[in-house]
Amino acid sequence: MTAAHLLPPVPDDDGAPFWEYAARGELRVQHCADCGEPRFPPRPCCPHCHSFTSDWRPTSGRGRIWSFVIPHPPLLPGYAELAPYNAVVVELLETPRIRLVGNVVAAPDAPLNSVPPARLRIGAGVRAVFTSPGQDGLRLPRWLLERS
Known part of the structure; x- marks a missing residue:
């Protein structure tokens, strides 16, 4: 996928x-x-x-992982082939009360399972990148781990 x-x-x-x-x-x-x-x-x-x-x-597009989950089993059948993958809640640095949901990936267009679950940590720094789901010019924010 x-x-x-x-x-x-x-x-x-x-x-x-x-x-x-x-x-x-x-x-x-x-x-x-x-x-x-x-x-x-x-x-x-x-x-x-x-x-x-x-x-x-x-915003700067920077934040930290506030929470995450590795769905077992995936809730949507079309995502089963990607398991294990992550779903994260990111707290933005400039506005910590604002939290966005997304996925941590290895590159903007990488698959959802491109980052091993063992690399995720609460508090880890992330930055926003964008990918197109292939419709109407819309782009989704996703997250890359920042190097610490």
């Missing part, structure tokens, strides 16, 4: 800017334009001050 076989995202009105920036290779997070608080997943109203204004601020 290659990146073209990944489940593509289904953008909604609130999250569409996230995917537009990702298509350009940028990892951005929605922030309240009034109080400055970040919010993810994207939504129309700030949960802190209830403002309906927002902007999308760039």
